[in-house]
Amino acid sequence: MVFLFPTTGTVIGFLTICLGISWVYLAVRKRRIIKLREKFFERNGGFMLQKELLGMDKSTNQTQIFSAEELKKATENFHESRILGQGGQGTVYKGILSNNRIVAIKKAKIMDTGQVEEFINELVVLSQINHRNVVKLLGCCLETEVPLLVYEFVINGTLFDHIHVQHNSLVLPWETRLKVATESANAFSYLHSAASIPIIHRDIKSANILLDDNYAAKIADFGTSRLIPMDQKQITTLVRGTLGYLDPEYFRTSHLTEKSDVYSFGVVLLELLTGKTALSFRRPESERHLVTNFESAIQENRLLEILDQQILTSENIEQLKEVADLAMRCVKIRGEERPTMKDVAAELEDLRSLGTNNAPKSHHHKHIVGSTNNDQPWTV
The missing domain is CATH 3.30.200.20 (Phosphorylase Kinase; domain 1)
Incomplete structure (x- = not known):
């Protein structure tokens, strides 16, 4: 029997063909991947993004x-x-x-x-x-x-979790809550007043405030935020936000202003004060909405009852009353009656710097205990 061994030229020719086929396959595969990525890039708003970033400061x-x-x-x-x-x-x-x-x-x-x-x-x-x-x-x-x-990466999760999740055994002390509130207010004040183009967050809530390893506040989730042209005080837009935090004036008129953020932040302050969620259908109907529940407590001189008993002490009671007063001004029905975010941040800074034992007795304080508010509470 005669065995025929392939010549060197045949082997080289075969390898060349295999390499050629592999090269063609890889080239076709690469082109397909490139085309698929281009398709995804366009579908995911890549060109939209390029247009938006074109006029931005590259620095x-x-x-x-x-x-x-x-x-x-x-x-x-x-x-x-x-x-x-x-x-x-x-x-x-x-x-x-x-x-x-x-x-x-x-x-x-x-x-x-x-x-x-x-x-x-x-x-x-x-x-x-x-x-x-x-x-x-x-x-x-x-x-x-x-x-x-x-x-x-922000390691300590959300403010919502620290206030409301039952398995979280560590109670966030009042000093930390006030720190988080002050830092958050400063961030929102920056967005409204100091950013190159004013920004309305539009979905302020405790779940969108993260805490780092030092319990410093980090504002997150800007998916529904809006840039406000310098020559405009408000914009008309589809109503977006989270029930319980949503500004009633914005809900009614679709006119989004910086005061819409102020309302939502006021609800966060109420969460920090009471330990209650902004909205819960597990609570009795009269207590379902935190804003109206808190208003009722104020009008009926029950402020101390509604405050979170885990943070209430004889040393911080005046400070808690001051923050309660500020929160109630933030959630006024009419936006023009609410303070600006800059004013809110300044008040919180003052309260922190003065300390628990020296908390001032604000001239607004008389509106808290035994007050009557002519504005009717609004609910979603």
Whole structure:
């Protein structure tokens, strides 16, 4: 039997053909991936984002572009064990980048056009903010099936959890609550008055205030925020927000102003004072809405009863009354009767600096105990 061995030329020719086929396959595959990423980029608002960022100051916009592979690796392919929280816009995962930096990665849900606009809006808004009490946007990835936003990781969760979640055994003391309120107010005052373009958050609530390892406040979730042109005091828009925190005047007129944020922040102050959620259908109907429940307590001289007994002491009672008075002015039915966020921040700063034992007796205080408010409480 004669065995025919392939010649060197035949082997080389065969390998060349195999290499050629592999090269063609890889080239076609690469083109498909590129086209798919381009498709995702367009669908996820990439061109919309480019248009928005075109006129922005490049020195303040340092948003990093992450690859899909990098963020998959950072989250173990978005494993459920990495989930930090879930909401209407998507899911937030804990990620660890290649440089060992821990980050929070928001992965949007499959979105329609309106939701894409919200997601891009959050990116545009956050890219213009540089404040120590606002969660920092690090970057984004738009080449995936759904867009991804990358933020600094804030370790201590939400203010809502610390006040309301039963399994949280550590009671947030009043001094810390006042600190968080003051820092949050300063951040919102910055958004309204000191940002390059005024920003209305539009969804202020305790769940959107994060706490870092030193219990410093970090404002989050700017998906529904709005930039306000310098020559306008208000804008007309579809009503967005969270029941229990929603400004009744905005709800009624669709006119969004900075005072809409003030109302929502007033509700957060009431949460800090009472330990109660803004809205609960588990409570009796008369106590369902925290604002109206608190108003009733004030009118009936029951302020001390409605305050969170875990934080109430003989040393801080005057300070608590001052903050209660401020909160009630923030939730006035008419926006023009509410203080500005700048004024709110200043009052809280004064209360903190004066200390518990020297809390001032404000001239507004007479409106708290035994007061009668002609404004009718509004409920959703």
